[in-house]
Structure formats: C-alpha cells, structure tokens
Amino acid sequence: MKLELIEYTCASCGLTFEAPGLGENAYGEFLLRSKRGSIAYLNAFRDSTYKEVDELLAREPSVTVLSPIARAKILRRVYGPVACDWDGKVPFGIDVLPACPNCRGGAISSWRFKTAPAFIDIEVPSVTHVSWERLSEVDKVSRLKAQLAQP
Numbered sequence: 001m002k003l004e005l006i007e008y009t010c011a012s013c014g015l016t017f018e019a020p021g022l023g024e025n026a027y028g029e030f031l032l033r034s035k036r037g038s039i040a041y042l043n044a045f046r047d048s049t050y051k052e053v054d055e056l057l058a059r060e061p062s063v064t065v066l067s068p069i070a071r072a073k074i075l076r077r078v079y080g081p082v083a084c085d086w087d088g089k090v091p092f093g094i095d096v097l098p099a100c101p102n103c104r105g106g107a108i109s110s111w112r113f114k115t116a117p118a119f120i121d122i123e124v125p126s127v128t129h130v131s132w133e134r135l136s137e138v139d140k141v142s143r144l145k146a147q148l149a150q151p
Contacts, residue, residue: 001041003031005118008098012105019098020120024113032080032127033096034087035106040127042084042094049083049129050075056144063148078147082140085128092127 003020010017020039022031030042044050054075057063063071081091097108135143 001124002119002121003124005114005120006111007114008100008111009109010100010103010105011107011109013100013103014109015100015102017098017101018114018118020122030076030094031124032084032092032094033098034090034092035096035099036087036090037099038087038092039124040084040092041124042127047127047129049132050079052140053079053083053144056141060144060148074148078144080127081150082144082147083129083132085130085132 004023005018006021008017008019022029028044030044032040032042042050057071057075063074076094080093084092086092097106099106132140
C-alpha cells in the first residue's frame with residue numbers, strides 16, 4: 001500500500017519524526033494504529049462493520065441528540081476497540097497517533113504533510129473483525145455501551 005509520510009513532532013521530547021499515513025484526500029479510508037505501533041487499513045465504504053457500529057450508535061439515547069459531526073467523532077473513537085480485532089491486548093484506534101521513536105510518548109505537538117510529498121510502499125493488513133462477528137446483537141450493543149462509558 002502506498003502511504004504518504006507525515007512529519008510529527010513529539011510533545012514530550014521535541015523529536016521530529018516521520019510516520020506513514022493516508023493522503024489528505026483519503027475519504028472513508030482510515031489507517032488504524034495500536035499503541036504497540038501496529039497499523040491496519042479500513043475502507044469504511046467496503047467494510048460493513050463500520051456502518052453496523054454507526055447504526056447501533058444511532059440508537060443510543062445519549063447519542064441521538066448529538067449533531068452528525070459529534071456522532072462521527074464518537075464513532076471514530078469507539079469503532080476500533082468495539083468492532084476490530086485487537087493487536088494482542090491493545091485495541092486499534094482510528095485517531096491513534098504514532099508513538100515517538102525516541103521516548104515512546106504518544107503526545108504529538110504538531111504534524112504536517114511534507115512540503116515535497118514523500119511516499120512509502122508497505123504492506124498494511126486490513127483490519128479484521130473475527131471477535132465482533134461472533135457476537136450476538138445483544139452482546140454487540142453491550143460492548144458498544146461499555147466503550148461509550150469510557151472517558
């Protein structure tokens with residue numbers, strides 16, 4: 001998969017480093033990361049679980065009153081831990097930033113696409129949903145509610 005290199009600056013130690021990401025025009029596509037550093041690809045238009053979680057989320061009373069943008073933010077926050085198979089004991093997440101290679105901190109003070117775009121071609125597995133697909137509808141709702149209760 002051809003990914004664009006993005007320049008990040010660590011908020012903890014100040015190191016500037018590069019990590020792969022999707023281009024600025026990627027719509028409906030996500031590069032999920034785990035805190036262990038693994039990445040996985042999601043095309044939300046082709047993966048039915050994204051729509052399924054969104055539909056379950058839409059039924060939650062605390063979410064029905066929110067704007068579409070606020071609901072989309074919640075969907076991005078909960079989707080990985082709820083519907084995706086984890087990276088060992090660590091969930092994948094849509095908005096997880098890469099860890100600093102120097103201090104392993106996850107806080108980023110800034111990021112930007114390089115002025116002269118640079119690309120890297122690496123193999124990125126698609127995110128999987130084996131655990132999610134084995135759940136009943138009641139268990140899926142329960143898993144979603146548990147994640148919504150997380151800060």
